[in-house]
Amino acid sequence: MKGYFRKRGNLWSFTVDIGRKTDGSRNQKTKGGFKTKKEAEQACAELITQLSKGDYLEPSKKTxxxxxxxxxxxxxxxxxxxxxxxxxxxxxxxxxxxxxxxxxxxxxxxxxxxxxxxxxxxxxxxxxxxxxxxxxxxxxxxxxxxxxxxxxxxxxIAVPPRIGRKEQKTWSIEEAVRFLEVAKEDNPFYYVVYVLALYTGLRRGEVLSLRWKDCDLKQGKISVCQTLYYSNQQFHFLEPKTSRSNRLVSIPETVVEVLMTHRVEQEKHKKQMRNAYEDYDLIAANEMGRPINPRSLTGHFRRTIQKATVPKIRLHDIRHTHATILLKLGEHVKIVSERLGLFMAD
Known part of the structure; x- marks a missing residue:
């Protein structure tokens, strides 16, 4: 088995006979586009080796x-x-x-x-x-x-770009407090989301999926056991992504008081809405009792940042703010990682 080489314009190609087709005609493989004859010879030798060993695969014609x-x-x-x-x-x-x-x-x-x-x-x-x-x-x-x-x-074989080190954007304690003050006046339904996010470090979907049955206000504990995802105009309550995401988080007395007040107001609102209120048992629910749309929350978050005149950060950066504040207050890094639902090797 050998190859035949040919130059067409500035490029080289080769043809190899690999036997006969079912109709008796010659079965040939031709490849071209090589800049030099040496490149064509190397590719030809590789193809012949594959054919000899029975390793050759007919390339797919799919796009x-x-x-x-x-x-x-x-x-x-x-x-x-x-x-x-x-x-x-x-x-x-x-x-x-x-x-x-x-x-x-x-x-x-x-x-x-x-x-x-x-x-x-x-x-x-x-x-x-x-x-x-x-x-x-x-x-x-x-x-x-x-x-x-x-x-x-x-x-x-391809090489993607290297990821440089980025400085994470966070708020100071004073900036976080100022943001919460503005959010409380602006929208009580979203205010409780921001309080939970800043004081617990929970992800957006985790906060939005929290139910009252997940909270033990007497013990000051919140059980994180699901997350909310919105897709194709439907809400999906999903299992946490990893076993570390499923965790028990302590909350301070400040948050307990906010949640107790919020629950009283939510019950009043339910009675006013009567049968129009859909009760999902959610802590963070909209006016109709349904889950809060994550995109709507993100939009409100950006507008509230402008009103509070605090540095612009992403909603996800609230987690970083929570972690940074805890570390500055002297909390052990392992405890912080556990609160965030992150894996940390010993």
């Missing part, structure tokens, strides 16, 4: 888009949490498919992937997000290798 959509629906949809699947789906359909979707699986090379990362960086996307896309692509091509649609995972 990246066809294979990715099949991967999403047949594998990811049934194996990932709904929140994780939604994030994967958005990233794939918004970022990956528009750029790489029309390429044939067999034709994707490391240069395509590397150029993709460069274009994302120029667009202003963060290194963290680009590395997130890198992890999705890596998993996708690993799956295609497993299906024998391609022979190797070319994404492993």
């Amino acid at each position: 990246v888009q066809e294979a990715m959509e099949a991967w999403l629906e047949s594998i990811l949809k049934s194996t990932l949490r709904i929140s994780t699947f939604d994030n994967y789906s958005k990233a794939i359909r918004k970022r990956i498919i528009p750029v790489l979707g029309n390429l044939k699986l067999k034709n994707v090379n490391p240069d395509h992937i590397q150029s993709f990362y460069v274009s994302l960086s120029r667009e202003g996307l963060s290194p963290e997000y680009i590395r997130y896309l890198h992890s999705i692509l890596k998993s996708f091509f690993k799956h295609q290798v497993r299906l024998q649609n391609i022979t190797k995972n070319i994404v492993e």
